[in-house]
Amino acid sequence: VTHDAPTPxxxxxxxxxxxxxxxGRRLVFDVAAYDAKGKIGGGRHERFIIQNExxxxxxxxxxxQ
Structure with a gap:
């Protein structure tokens, strides 16, 4: 994750x-955050599908325990 710029x-x-x-069960996401002036951060996030039970x-x- 990057924090590239402040937001007022x-x-x-x-x-x-x-x-x-x-x-397989692995999901990879690209994420980006913006404010009115442009991109303020972003990164890559990884999750796994699980069996809830x-x-x-x-x-x-x-x-x-």
């Missing part, structure tokens, strides 16, 4: 995201 207090900021790669079971087990 009160100025609107928005983000744009594009899914650029799918590799399996994830919840692990979380519940951890909570019980």
């Amino acid at each position: 207090l009160g100025m609107t900021v928005w983000c744009e995201t594009e899914l650029v790669e799918v590799d 399996k994830f919840q079971a692990k979380a519940n087990k951890k909570a019980e």
Whole structure:
């Protein structure tokens, strides 16, 4: 992630995201943030598709310890 420019207090900021790669359960996104004067930052974000039931079971087990 880069922080390329400051934004004045009160100025609107928005983000744009594009899914650029799918590799099995792995998803890669390019992200960019803008204000009224132009791009203020950006980067690449990686996520994985999970099995919710399996994830919840692990979380519940951890909570019980």
